[in-house]
Amino acid sequence: MVAGIPLLSAVYWRSEMFRMLALCSVVILLFVANVVAAGRPNILYIMSDDHAAHAISAYKSRLAKVAPTPNIDRLANEGALFENAFCTNSICSPSRACVLTGQYNHINGAFDLGGDVKPGKQMLALQMGKAGYDTAMIGKWHLKVEPADFNYYCVLAGQGSYFDPEFRVRGDKPWGKNTIKFDGKHSTDAITDLTLDWLQEGWDQEKPFFLMHHYKAPHDYFDNAKRYESYLAGVAIPEPETLWVRDPKFGSLATRGDNDELIPHIGTSNGPRNPRRSYLGDLPKLYPAEFPENFDPAKFSDEANTRLAYNAYLKKFLRCVKGIDDNLGRLFKHLEDAGQLDNTVIIYTGDQGFMLGEHDYQDKRWMYEESQRMPFLVRYPKTVPAGQRFDTLVENVDYAPTMLDFAGADIPDSVQGKSFKSLLETGKEAADWKQEAYYRYWMHMAHHDNPGHLGIRTKTHKLIYYYGCNYDGRYQTPAGWELYDLISDPHETRNVYHDPAQSALVAELKRRLADTRKRVGDDGTHFPKCEAVVQEFWDYDKSDQLKARQISHDYLARRLTELKAGQRNVKTWSGN
DSSP states (O other), X not given: OBTTBOHHHHHHHHHHHHHHHHHHHHHHHHHHHHHHHHHSXXXXXXXXTTOOGGGSGGGOOTTTTTSOOHHHHHHHHTSEEESSEXXXXXXHXXXXXXXXXXXXXXXXXXXXXXXXXXXXXXXXXXXXXXXXXXXXXXXXXXXXXXXXXXXXXXXXXXXXXXXSOEEEEOOSSOTTSSEEEOTTOBHHHHHHHHHHHIIIIIXXXXXOXXXXXXXXXXXXXXXXXXXXXXXXXXXXXXXXXXXXXXXXXXXXHHHHOGGGTTTTTSSOBSXXXXXXXXXXXXXXXXXXXXXXXXXXXGGSOHHHHHHHHHHHHHHHHHHHHHHHHHHHHHHHHHHHHTTOGGGEEEEEEESSOOOSSGGGOOXXXXXXXXXXXXXXXXXXXXXXXXXXXXXXXXXXXXXXXXXXXXXXXXXXXXXXXXXXXXXXXXOOOOTTOOSOEEEEEOSTTOSSOOOOEEEEEOSSEEXXXXXXXXXXXXXXXXXXEEEEETTTOTTOOOOOTTOGGGHHHHHHHHHHHHHHHHHHTOXXXXXXXXXXXXXXXXXXXXXXXXXXXXXXXXXXXXXXXXXXXXXXXXXXXXXX
């Protein structure tokens, strides 16, 4: 008996009591969860493909006056702008993998354009989901496998198309088989439409949202929406001085070759410098309206051809950027009208930078500033003071932990990056914050003729080591070192590595580079034959330099043989 109640009745009474208590607990927990969720910000991560910082007017570059970006600038004016945000590998898939995992590429395994992040390892989406966020990925994904760890996705297949884009969505068919298509639409417009639709119809408003909104634009080859064809027509785009002037001290044996014999073959070009690939060779066929009628480069000087190609390249690029900025105006207005703008951490960035004619280089991949630097702007007026500009060194591996920190989510031990939320809120750089940004480009001589290299970037200097081989230690180009003083030479025109007056600084930075490699776990075990070459030329004494000169001659002979045979797309990054 329990208080006069028969035994069976007592058992039932107890079970009912516990059931009710359990039910009440669930209700309380749900209520608490909703209260917590309501107090958390939404997080909107906007990424545009190849959007260089110096093509955003808030960064005050040569392009600011001719091609303003008022909606992106709003984030800087009402929030924070980072001057020293850097990718760890300036190429699409690897950079995206770093953001998604918070890990460097030698840890997450996405070394090159074949890289992916498999379901179950898409850390940022998983942790946001565990923290009670409704997660979505919309736009350019470029990580090969299904973004299955997001609640919702609608992503382009591979690079996707600028016009009439087709998207893969979650459905009853296997990954890649559930598709929707936007006939007659430009991808930038379609991606914005998809995001607006999800915010209005798909988002579970009982939860805060975590949304990755990724544009294809302005990835080359650039195709803008037709309504922008007249934008910048008749405007002469300001040119970087380094488009025309190659200082004798710029670059190294690695990028110039012995007696400058490799200048035509290292780094693809705007004008006729590179015989394998240049915008002069490509753009007249793609965008004939940007060139004189019946254009024949043989009838123009090298200077005139370079200027024509540069202007065509920049105008198409900036028209794509204009489309992004206008569409962000649409997106921000929706958030404002919905009362969510100030409750949303808004981040704008690219997946890396882009060379816009500097040093007569096209594309990215380089460790030079225009390629390594990422735009990074944050607006969240509740805790991030307006108008801040930071010179703190941050890397794309730091973005995920920062977003997780804003969300109040757990940051797994696997994450190598660190949150800089406190910097945004207090304006103070942590005393133990990193003083070196690490960089490594692995895809040796692929597509745009960039040698394999690694290095560190400090607030004042940049040390680059071109080891010049593929994963197997093969297809060698000459090794070389470059050191730039970013205070006296911000455009990286004079390599001072071999200056005797800099010998102590060289030794110090090489030590810091070795220490940084240890800190991030790039120990060479991933590709031992490549690491053997890295170590072989590390000291770069006279014997090493002599070997590098011979490799220069050998590579030139190989490249000329390839060109003569019509071999213009050799798979250099793996093989002989």
